[in-house]
Structure formats: C-alpha cells, structure tokens
Amino acid sequence: MAAPDVIEVQVCHALPDTAFLRTVRLPAGSTVRQAVEQSGVLDEYPDIDLAVNLVGIYGKKKTLDTVLRQHDRVEVYRPLQADPKEARRRRAGNKDAKS
Numbered sequence: 001m002a003a004p005d006v007i008e009v010q011v012c013h014a015l016p017d018t019a020f021l022r023t024v025r026l027p028a029g030s031t032v033r034q035a036v037e038q039s040g041v042l043d044e045y046p047d048i049d050l051a052v053n054l055v056g057i058y059g060k061k062k063t064l065d066t067v068l069r070q071h072d073r074v075e076v077y078r079p080l081q082a083d084p085k086e087a088r089r090r091r092a093g094n095k096d097a098k099s
Contacts, residue, residue, distance in 0.1 A: 004028055005027065005028055006025050006026065006027060006028065007025070007026055007027075007028050007030070007068060007069065007070045007071075007072075008023055008024070008025050008026075008070065008071065009023070009024060009026065009035050009068050009071065009072045009073065009074055010023050010071075010072075010073045010074065011024060011039035011041055011073075011074045011076070012073060012074070012076070013048065013076040014075075014078070015078065020039075020044060020045065022040065022041070026038065029067060030067070030068055031064065031065050031066060031067055032055050032057070032062055032063070032064050032066045032068065032074050033064035033065065035068060036050065036055065036074060036076060039074075041076060048076060050064060052079065053076055053077055053078070053079065054077045055074060055075065055077065056075045056077065057074055057075070058072070058073055058075075059075070
C-alpha cells in the first residue's frame with residue numbers, strides 16, 4: 001500500500017477555561033512546526049511562543065522538526081505555573097502540619 005500524499009493531523013492547545021482543537025491537512029512529510037502554523041493556533045493565541053512553549057505528539061515531547069504521520073495529534077503545551085518538585089514539597093509540608 002502506497003503512502004498517502006496528504007495526511008490529516010489534529011493540533012490542540014488547552015487552557016484552563018477553553019481549548020483549541022483543529023484538524024489540518026498537510027502534504028506527507030510535513031513537520032510539527034508546519035502543522036502548528038497552518039492550524040491557526042498562533043493567530044488565536046498570540047502569547048504562544050514556539051521558542052518557549054514545548055510541543056508534543058500524544059503526550060510525548062517532540063521537536064518542531066519532527067515529521068508527522070497520518071492521524072497524529074500535535075499538542076502545544078502551556079508553560080508550567082509552578083515547579084512540580086516545589087509543589088510536592090509544599091503539599092508534604094502541609095500534611096506534616098496537619099498531623
């Protein structure tokens with residue numbers, strides 16, 4: 001079976017109060033960057049900076065030059081609000097104070 005000339009992928013970006021999800025059609029061999037740019041997410045959310053925001057496919061971090069496959073879901077991640085290690089320390093400290 002021959003590889004398709006055109007692939008369909010989804011691009012998503014989740015925020016606390018809303019989410020962006022759009023399916024785009026791209027030539028086979030397209031990259032994560034091309035999908036993000038074509039999806040329009042950068043126009044709807046101008047605070048996204050691809051030099052800062054991480055991207056991934058199905059929850060696994062990827063680079064912008066990763067070549068996409070049919071039906072991939074490209075995710076544009078938000079920056080962390082808190083350091084996960086520090087948040088765990090605070091929660092552990094609160095548990096000790098309650099005991």
